[in-house]
Amino acid sequence: MNNDELVAAFEAGKIAPAAFSHENHVRVAWGLARQYGEQDGLQRLVVGIKALADRAGKPHAFHVTLTRAWFDLIASVEDLDAAPELLDKSIIKRFYSADRIAEGRELWHEPDLHPLQLPLPPLADNSADATH
Known part of the structure; x- marks a missing residue:
């Protein structure tokens, strides 16, 4: 399934929760950002992920x-194929501590270790054990 088909299936609620792998999450988020812009793309991602969680x-x-x-x-990446590090769920630990992740379930929190940008910062010792 190409990215456009994956985004369409995601928005239509046709992806089973068990089939929404990290790679699919990355591809959908990138596709939504490209198709709708960052603000609307994020809103659509939130709606879709909440629907997946409900179905699960x-x-x-x-x-x-x-x-x-x-x-x-x-x-933030123009070419998804040029950023394979995004397929590694553990990279979020380079930006957030475990405490900061725990505080951020209901409200947005800025990262406390490094700004959210590529290239990746070094891995911190007190990293979060959360992936997304």
């Missing part, structure tokens, strides 16, 4: 800070 029976699984942080990182 985990309506409280949505995390505001992780969703936006990932979206911001992904949307």
